Amino acid sequence: MSQVAEAAAALRQLGAPTIEIGLILGTGLCEVADSLEERLIIPYGDIPHFQTPTAIGHHGRITIGRLNGIVVAALQGRCHLYEGIAPARLAFPVRVLAAIGMQTLVVTNAAGGLRPGLEVGDLLILSDHLNMMFANPLIGPHDASCGPMFPDMSAPYDRELAEKAITASRIHQIPATRGVYAAVSGPTYETRAEMRMYRQLGADAIGMSTVPEVLAAARLGIKVLGISTITNLCNPDMVDQTSGEAVAHAAAGAAPRVARLLRECLTPCNRAATC
Ligand code: HPA
Numbered sequence: 141m142s143q144v145a146e147a148a149a150a151l152r153q154l155g156a157p158t159i160e161i162g163l164i165l166g167t168g169l170c171e172v173a174d175s176l177e178e179r180l181i182i183p184y185g186d187i188p189h190f191q192t193p194t195a196i197g198h199h200g201r202i203t204i205g206r207l208n209g210i211v212v213a214a215l216q217g218r219c220h221l222y223e224g225i226a227p228a229r230l231a232f233p234v235r236v237l238a239a240i241g242m243q244t245l246v247v248t249n250a251a252g253g254l255r256p257g258l259e260v261g262d263l264l265i266l267s268d269h270l271n272m273m274f275a276n277p278l279i280g281p282h283d284a285s286c287g288p289m290f291p292d293m294s295a296p297y298d299r300e301l302a303e304k305a306i307t308a309s310r311i312h313q314i315p316a317t318r319g320v321y322a323a324v325s326g327p328t329y330e331t332r333a334e335m336r337m338y339r340q341l342g343a344d345a346i347g348m349s350t351v352p353e354v355l356a357a358a359r360l361g362i363k364v365l366g367i368s369t370i371t372n373l374c375n376p377d378m379v380d381q382t383s384g385e386a387v388a389h390a391a392a393g394a395a396p397r398v399a400r401l402l403r404e405c406l407t408p409c410n411r412a413a414t415c
Contacts, residue, residue, distance in 0.1 A: 168391025
């Protein structure tokens with residue numbers, strides 16, 4: 141049995157139902173899962189081959205529950221390249237969620253705001269990304285069960301879901317705009333020269349996660365909604381010092397807005413093309 145199949149079988153044995161939506165909760169955002177109903181909590185340590193994160197603001201457990209009646213599996217915390225994890229391992233949780241039924245993946249993260257006008261606490265609905273990690277989790281011997289060898293990346297973020305998120309944010313007065321996320325390996329934050337460079341390259345926000353999981357989902361043909369919480373401003377001419385604690389604190393402050401946005405835009409209508 142493959143490692144993915146073993147992990148999926150263990151989840152089933154621990155009571156996991158077939159899920160529809162996978163939700164990856166990044167730094168400081170773990171409590172978004174508290175808004176799920178009928179929760180089943182499984183520590184990553186109980187799932188074979190699942191790695192427990194070592195970074196601040198990441199719990200290391202799966203909460204499965206219902207949101208608007210839809211079965212959601214929320215990963216409360218993720219692993220990162222900067223923890224010394226091999227890129228291919230970063231795709232593993234996405235593949236396991238797909239093996240228990242996931243059709244839509246919602247990825248969240250804490251990010252530095254590069255675009256002038258962004259404020260701490262704003263949400264950025266991802267329209268696209270720049271992979272500046274210089275790593276790709278899909279590198280490896282081809283396994284047809286994971287999808288095509290050369291996945292198309294012309295639209296990795298589902299336009300309809302992003303539109304729904306933007307509409308919900310307007311109706312419920314949650315500050316949110318669309319934008320491009322640049323993923324870097326970390327663990328260092330950016331120098332001022334790097335901030336200028338990433339801005340010139342077209343990034344609106346920058347962080348150390350998300351893209352590996354989005355690449356894995358794209359290969360599997362899974363729809364993706366990406367949400368960054370802006371936790372600090374990367375203004376090269378007026379920069380404040382940044383720390384992991386400050387980032388986690390700012391993200392935790394935005395968690396109720398992320399939960400609200402998800403409640404408003406993830407509805408059973410996402411399931412069927414007829415809605
Ligand atoms: N840079 C990179 N990663 C981050 C940042 C940042 O400014 N803020 C939160 N994650």
